[in-house]
Amino acid sequence: QTVALGDNRPPEAASLSARAAADRPLSVQISFRLRNPKALSKLLTDLHDPASPQYHRWLTPQQFNAKFGRTRAEVQAVARWLSTHGFRVLRSSNREIVSAATVAQAEETFATAIAASADGAMYANAAEPRIPARFADLIGSIEGLDNLRHWVPITSRPPRLDASSKQDKKSSIKSAPIRHRSGQAAKAAIIESSGSSPAFGDPAFGPQDLWTFYNETPPLNGATDGGGGDCIGIIEDSDYFDASVTTFDSNFSLPVASVTRVFSDKSSPGTNGDQTEALLDIEWAHATTPGAPINVYIGNPAFQSIDPLTDSILKAVTDNACGAISISYVFCGAPPSYYTSTLGSAFTQAAAQGQSVFAASGDWGSAGLVLSGSACAPASTQSVSEASADPNVTSVGGTQFTPVYDSQGNDVGNVPEIAWNDGHATGGGKSAVFLKPTYQNSVTPGDSMRDVPDIALGASNISPGFFWVDASGNLPSPRCCIGGTSISTPVWAGISKLIAQLGGGRLGNMNPRIYQLGALGNVSQSGLRDVVSGNNSFNGVAGFDATVGYDLTTGWGSPDVQTFEAAFLSATGSATPTSTATATATPTMTATTTATATLTPTITATATRTATATATATRTATPTVTLTPTVTATATRTATVTPTITATATATATATAAATT
Numbered sequence: 001q002t003v004a005l006g007d008n009r010p011p012e013a014a015s016l017s018a019r020a021a022a023d024r025p026l027s028v029q030i031s032f033r034l035r036n037p038k039a040l041s042k043l044l045t046d047l048h049d050p051a052s053p054q055y056h057r058w059l060t061p062q063q064f065n066a067k068f069g070r071t072r073a074e075v076q077a078v079a080r081w082l083s084t085h086g087f088r089v090l091r092s093s094n095r096e097i098v099s100a101a102t103v104a105q106a107e108e109t110f111a112t113a114i115a116a117s118a119d120g121a122m123y124a125n126a127a128e129p130r131i132p133a134r135f136a137d138l139i140g141s142i143e144g145l146d147n148l149r150h151w152v153p154i155t156s157r158p159p160r161l162d163a164s165s166k167q168d169k170k171s172s173i174k175s176a177p178i179r180h181r182s183g184q185a186a187k188a189a190i191i192e193s194s195g196s197s198p199a200f201g202d203p204a205f206g207p208q209d210l211w212t213f214y215n216e217t218p219p220l221n222g223a224t225d226g227g228g229g230d231c232i233g234i235i236e237d238s239d240y241f242d243a244s245v246t247t248f249d250s251n252f253s254l255p256v257a258s259v260t261r262v263f264s265d266k267s268s269p270g271t272n273g274d275q276t277e278a279l280l281d282i283e284w285a286h287a288t289t290p291g292a293p294i295n296v297y298i299g300n301p302a303f304q305s306i307d308p309l310t311d312s313i314l315k316a317v318t319d320n321a322c323g324a325i326s327i328s329y330v331f332c333g334a335p336p337s338y339y340t341s342t343l344g345s346a347f348t349q350a351a352a353q354g355q356s357v358f359a360a361s362g363d364w365g366s367a368g369l370v371l372s373g374s375a376c377a378p379a380s381t382q383s384v385s386e387a388s389a390d391p392n393v394t395s396v397g398g399t400q401f402t403p404v405y406d407s408q409g410n411d412v413g414n415v416p417e418i419a420w421n422d423g424h425a426t427g428g429g430k431s432a433v434f435l436k437p438t439y440q441n442s443v444t445p446g447d448s449m450r451d452v453p454d455i456a457l458g459a460s461n462i463s464p465g466f467f468w469v470d471a472s473g474n475l476p477s478p479r480c481c482i483g484g485t486s487i488s489t490p491v492w493a494g495i496s497k498l499i500a501q502l503g504g505g506r507l508g509n510m511n512p513r514i515y516q517l518g519a520l521g522n523v524s525q526s527g528l529r530d531v532v533s534g535n536n537s538f539n540g541v542a543g544f545d546a547t548v549g550y551d552l553t554t555g556w557g558s559p560d561v562q563t564f565e566a567a568f569l570s571a572t573g574s575a576t577p578t579s580t581a582t583a584t585a586t587p588t589m590t591a592t593t594t595a596t597a598t599l600t601p602t603i604t605a606t607a608t609r610t611a612t613a614t615a616t617a618t619r620t621a622t623p624t625v626t627l628t629p630t631v632t633a634t635a636t637r638t639a640t641v642t643p644t645i646t647a648t649a650t651a652t653a654t655a656t657a658a659a660t661t
Contacts, residue, residue, distance in 0.1 A: 002111065003136050004128040007336035007433075010148045012371045013124035016115035020123040022104040024114075028087065028144035029306060030078060030097045031342050033137060034068045043067075044351055044392075048512050058354035058506060061320050068349075069094030074138055081132065085109040095345070098305065106145060114145065122374065124148050140341030143306050148333035151237075151309055152369065152376045153277035154360045154486040155328075203403065204465040204481045205458070207252045207287035209411035210491070213403065214457070216561035219290050219498070220255070224565075226497035227291025229505070231260075233322035233355075234281045234296045234490065235329070237308035238274035241471035248283045248469040251478060257286040258293040264315040265300035265308065271471070280468050280482060281328050281490045288494025291501070295322050310342065317346045320353050323506040326493040327359040327393075328486030330385045333371030336433045339386040347392040354506030356496045359388035360485035361397045361453040362427030365538025366552075378539040384429045384452050391437035392509050395452035396489040397554045398426040398459025399531055414560075419534030419546040419553035420459045426485065426536050428453050428544055428552040439515040444550050454511055456531065456554035457488035495561060503569050510568075517567050518556030521549060527564025530557045 034040055046054035059067070071094070079089050079097055085108060087099040103114045103123075110129035116122060124146030131139055211218050219225035226232075245257055259282060261268070282294055297316045299308025306314075309329055316325050331338075350357050361384070362368055368383035369376040388395035398420035403411045420426040434450035444451045458464065465481025500507055517526035531554040537543035544552035 001133045002130040003133045005131050005136075005139060005142065005337070006128060007340065008125075008142055008145075009128050010124050010146050010333055010335045010371075012148050012333050013115060013126060013146065016117055016122060016124055016126070018116045018118050018120070020103045020114040020116040021120065022102065022107075024103045024123070026101050026103060026106055026144050027305075028099050028101055028106065028142065030082075030099075030139055031141045031143065031345065032070045032075075032078075032095055033140040033341065034345050034348060035070055036068055040068050040348065040352075044348070044509070047352065047354075048508055056354065056505060056508070058508065059352045061318055061349070061353065064349050064352050065094055070138065078135060078138065081135075082109070110142070110145070112145075122148060140345065141335075141337035143338070143342060146335075148371055149307065149331060149338065150333050150371060150374075150376050151307075151329045151331045153274050153329055154363050154484045154489075155277050155280060155482065203405060203409070204467050205403070205411065206467050207254060207284075209403065209464070210287065210458075212411045213414055214559055214561050215414065215563070216288070216495075216498070219288070224498050224501055225255075225291030226289025226494060226501055229292070229323060229497065229500050231293040231295045231322040231324075232285050232289070232490070232493050232497060233316040233319075233325040234278070234285060234294060235309060235312045235316065235325065235327045236274065236278040236281070236296055236298050237269065237301070237312070237329075238272045238278050239268045239270055239298055240275050240278040240282065240296070241271065241474070241476065244279050244469040244471045244476040245282055245286070247476035247478065248279075249286070251469070252287070252467075254287060255290045257282065257290070259286075260293065260295050262295050262297045262315065262319070263300065264297050264312040265303040265305065267300055267303060268298065269300040269302065269308065276468075276470055276482075277328055277486060279470060280486055281326060283468055284466070284487055285326060285490035285494050288491045289497040292324075292494065292497040295319075306342065313343065314346050317350045317353070317355065320355070323355055323500055324493040324496045325350065325355055325357045326490045327357070327387065328484075328489050329387075330360065330362045330364075330369050330376070330427075331387055332369040332376040334386075336386075339390065339433050343387060344390055344392075347390045351392040351509040354508045356493070356507050356510050357390075357393045358396055358489050358493045358496070359385065359390075359393045360427070360489040361385055361388050361395045363398070363424040363459070363484050364427060365421065365425030365536040365541065366427075366429050366543035367539040367541040368427060368429070378541075380539070380541065382429050382541055384431055385427055386431060386433050388427070389431035389434050389450045389452050391434060391439075391450060391511070394492065394510050394514070395454045395555070396485055396492050397428055397453030397456035398483075398485045398488050399456050399554055399558055400460035400463040400534075401458065403464045414529070416533075417456075417458070417529070417531050417554075417558055419531060419536055419551075420456075421534055421536055421538070421543075422460050422462050424484075425538045425543065426453070426456065426459060426553055428536050428554075430552070437511070439512045443515060443519050445552070451550075451552055453553075453555040454514055455492065455528070455556055455558070457491055457558045459483050459485050459488045492559075495559060495564070498561070499565050499568050502565055507568075513568055514556060517564075518550060523560060524563065525567060526556075527560045527562070527567045528556045528558070529560055 046052035075092050086105045087101045090098045112125045112127040112129055115126045217223050297312035299312040301308050305311050364378045366382050367378045370379040399417035400420045401417040406412050430447050431450040461481050461483030467480050468482050470477045470479050518528050520526045523529050531546045532548050534546045535543045536553045546553045
């Protein structure tokens with residue numbers, strides 16, 4: 001007797017009318033449901049309840065798998081079933097089985113045809129796969145029967161224009177390569193501001209402006225800086241240029257970042273079109289919490305298990321090295337079981353281990369993204385980023401605002417924010433996959449489903465726009481202006497590390513406490529600045545209005561960091577984990593440091609925050625790259641890089657470039 005494995009067919013499979021070749025090879029991964037779900041649910045509640053004896057007694061990965069992974073007999077039973085149908089089992093654990101088969105074997109085993117596009121490039125199971133009834137409570141999802149899942153970085157950035165190309169400030173959609181799960185190139189929308197490059201002289205935010213605007217005590221000179229604990233894990237599918245990070249730090253007088261590569265699929269994929277996302281995530285996570293080390297989990301499509309990003313997420317959880325994880329990508333074309341089981345089990349484990357996971361709500365407003373052809377594109381009906389809607393993930397939206405700068409070009413303090421919607425918009429709405437978690441009851445719309453986002457922060461590449469350092473060939477490229485919820489997400493991950501330092505340990509899923517504080521409706525008590533105007537309508541799809549209290553554009557609003565730190569820790573007890581349950585894993589995996597560009601600058605600093613560096617740096621990886629930049633950064637936010645790039649920011653943050661990426 002067999003049963004259908006529900007929610008394991010991508011909706012877009014209906015558009016495929018041909019048949020996949022019978023001898024096409026497939027890599028099929030079965031993810032198991034977690035065992036003892038009632039006990040697990042109670043444990044998660046207790047771990048986050050200050051009144052419980054289990055409060056913050058986080059599990060190690062070994063403890064979690066022993067309690068909630070499948071038994072050996074269960075795993076062997078599934079492996080035998082696959083083997084009798086011709087599958088070759090490559091490896092197995094109490095959480096998964098990875099196997100190899102052909103399309104013909106998969107069709108016979110799961111009683112479904114594998115449909116394909118006319119050119120054969122895209123394929124998917126035409127119906128829900130069927131499995132033996134005895135495995136109905138054991139198998140959670142089956143990966144590998146389709147290759148429709150795509151993803152896109154959430155980056156709003158300037159185009160690569162030369163200095164003479166001045167245009168009115170507006171947004172446009174450019175194409176940039178992304179990777180879908182088969183490792184083939186695809187095209188997806190990346191938001192770019194056609195009037196905001198180093199040539200256009202727009203005011204913009206640096207780290208010091210962020211600290212002032214959001215009332216973060218400058219994390220320098222012994223102040224709270226996220227140090228003394230573990231790392232921030234950043235999820236990527238591209239390697240990055242080390243000298244860009246070093247230049248960002250020197251331009252803004254930040255301590256040198258401690259960054260470790262962790263190759264989720266054993267080796268570097270090299271750099272690709274998503275390098276900008278990797279640099280942005282690293283630079284702004286470090287700007288928020290310069291004392292916290294950063295692990296960059298980088299997947300490689302050439303050696304992927306599921307796909308580079310999913311592999312990186314799973315690696316960050318199973319390593320358990322970092323107390324915070326930041327995800328700045330949105331998926332499309334995936335079946336619901338991918339979110340509930342493949343990712344969902346990992347995010348549940350992260351919460352049990354005390355890891356705080358942050359995911360961007362997206363830059364496509366109420367529309368979200370769907371698969372269109374071979375790329376993610378804005379939907380024509382309301383949808384959300386389901387990866388950010390998992391109840392054990394904090395979904396991060398975006399705001400926009402017009403800062404006030406002093407005569408030196410520095411932000412002078414907070415002004416009211418509105419929901420980000422100036423060409424692209426903050427993601428938000430109702431999940432189609434996840435039911436409403438308990439912490440959202442009575443304080444969010446009565447829609448029975450998980451609502452996103454939970455919180456927000458500045459995301460517009462126009463108002464205010466954010467500086468970053470990209471890479472141009474083998475040279476760092478200081479640029480302006482960038483944005484997206486991939487700014488707000490690593491910043492919030494950084495804020496969590498500031499709180500963890502103050503509290504003495506990991507925080508776990510921050511959502512229950514965030515919703516307690518948001519319901520107070522008082523920024524002086526909660527540290528959450530309510531955003532009460534704007535909306536996230538996008539692509540002709542009616543959106544949601546920002547309003548008093550929780551809303552589907554900015555959640556509970558943005559942080560007053562100092563107040564939020566104190567409020568989060570008050571009446572919750574110390575966030576100190578016990579020695580019997582806390583993992584102290586160190587990044588001894590496949591991380592390397594040999595690819596780091598070493599700079600030996602001479603820095604002169606004055607009271608006006610001026611730093612001058614002249615360095616010759618040789619990258620030790622092959623090929624060898626020699627850099628001889630001169631970098632100047634002052635309190636008027638002036639940065640100059642030679643020989644090929646010059647960026648100058650005055651009190652009005654005017655930037656000029658002789659060459660662009």
